[in-house]
Amino acid sequence: MAESCEGDLFCGVNVADVDNPDEMDALEKKHAVVIDAPDKVKAGEEFEVTLKVGEYKEHPNEIGHFIEWMELYSGETFLARLDLTPEHSHYVMKATVKLDHAHPLRGRAKCNLHGLWENEKEIEVG
Numbered sequence: 001m002a003e004s005c006e007g008d009l010f011c012g013v014n015v016a017d018v019d020n021p022d023e024m025d026a027l028e029k030k031h032a033v034v035i036d037a038p039d040k041v042k043a044g045e046e047f048e049v050t051l052k053v054g055e056y057k058e059h060p061n062e063i064g065h066f067i068e069w070m071e072l073y074s075g076e077t078f079l080a081r082l083d084l085t086p087e088h089s090h091y092v093m094k095a096t097v098k099l100d101h102a103h104p105l106r107g108r109a110k111c112n113l114h115g116l117w118e119n120e121k122e123i124e125v126g
């Protein structure tokens with residue numbers, strides 16, 4: 001989180017340190033956006049990406065507290081979006097994509113109570 005946003009989850013983008021799960025607090029564990037994708041793909045060839053929220057600790061799924069949407073980007077390029085309601089039972093989004101450029105994959109998720117969360121995964125495109 002940017003220093004100027006300290007203490008305000010709705011200021012900027014929140015990032016959980018998924019490289020050090022033992023260091024994450026409960027809030028970070030509930031909102032970390034886990035990106036499952038190959039480390040290396042061929043340019044222009046389809047592959048599957050899965051985004052998950054709640055991998056480290058289950059996120060609530062009720063009218064007053066739920067994940068509103070999940071999005072996938074390649075760098076700043078938007079790739080896919082899943083809109084969710086409290087009736088949705090799992091925070092999992094699957095997308096089949098193809099890339100021409102090796103920007104990091106970025107997964108975003110918006111919690112109605114805890115703001116915007118993002119994580120990245122490097123991917124090699126050859």
Ligand SMILES: [Fe+2]
Nearest residue numbers: 065111113114
């Ligand atoms: Fe939340």
